[in-house]
């Protein structure tokens with residue numbers, strides 16, 4: 001389908017960052033065909049009136065666990081180890097594949113409704129996130145969370161095989177791509193990480209891992225391996241493969257140097273780190289060292305939403321505050337992390353409204369308090385908008401939400417179903 005967004009204010013790249021400018025955007029199939037002038041012989045199937053609307057590149061959520069929406073507000077105000085090992089993991093053991101599918105659907109709806117058009121998932125249930133992404137129309141990079149001891153660990157090998165089968169099962173889905181995700185260095189032993197790394201190299205998959213999230217993770221790594229988690233993975237050759245590392249909170253200057261040199265993509269999860277009491281990532285140092293910074297929400301169990309407007313805002317605010325420097329991370333920087341840098345990290349041709357990019361665009365309603373008066377719409381996206389302004393979302397050239405209504409799925413059925421699942425998980429009828 002060919003779509004024309006006429007007379008719309010759009011967030012476009014400028015020499016020194018971004019600008020909000022009135023223009024026309026032409027979408028042909030899954031691609032932005034032109035911005036500004038009408039392409040020759042362009043047959044319009046649908047026109048969207050852009051008056052009082054703001055077209056923004058879809059945000060890219062670079063770290064989440066979509067099935068975990070089922071645990072939203074279920075285990076709050078707990079220390080990290082109590083949260084993960086005593087509350088979240090036992091709940092995960094009770095989930096069926098179908099439960100995970102409905103949980104992932106809820107997350108996809110939540111992301112679309114707050115302007116996210118692509119996400120990187122770490123999951124535990126083969127094909128379920130992928131199906132939810134296909135059913136809602138969102139773009140996704142899928143990675144199976146992997147844990148194990150070594151290459152002879154039957155369960156660990158089974159998980160790797162499932163990840164490979166999933167990529168094979170879903171290879172016809174053009175909005176999906178895949179990574180391998182050794183969960184963390186404290187849930188994967190050395191032999192197993194080496195096995196996953198070998199598989200990634202052989203099958204050409206990027207890697208996704210939780211890295212240096214807690215002080216304890218770093219302390220244990222120093223005791224066990226005599227090295228920080230970053231140094232340890234580097235020594236194993238992990239970063240020879242393209243990697244998205246989530247969290248990156250407790251890093252030494254040497255760690256940051258390694259990450260910059262090896263082009264490791266750091267997915268910041270500021271709200272999750274705050275909520276679990278894990279601290280702040282050294283964002284300014286990473287930024288100055290040239291590490292590609294992108295943003296993730298983590299799951300609803302530790303955020304408790306998948307709204308990148310919030311995480312962009314926190315990214316800018318925290319590092320202004322902790323560095324006592326109001327210029328540390330600007331609105332431009334935070335927006336770039338959530339769009340272009342995310343696209344680079346995930347290897348997708350999106351993240352900006354430009355000719356030739358994938359047509360992944362959110363259309364926001366400008367007649368909202370957060371955009372009025374229209375002083376600086378770029379700042380407004382990071383400092384005053386909250387996601388409720390998102391009206392219509394186009395992903396891969398398809399309108400997946402129009403006038404706040406999901407077009408490919410019955411969202412009320414999803415809300416009903418996840419509430420039923422929660423009752424079941426808690427042992428009710």
Ligand SMILES: [Zn+2]
Pocket residue numbers: 063064065122210246298299
């Ligand atoms: Zn995570």
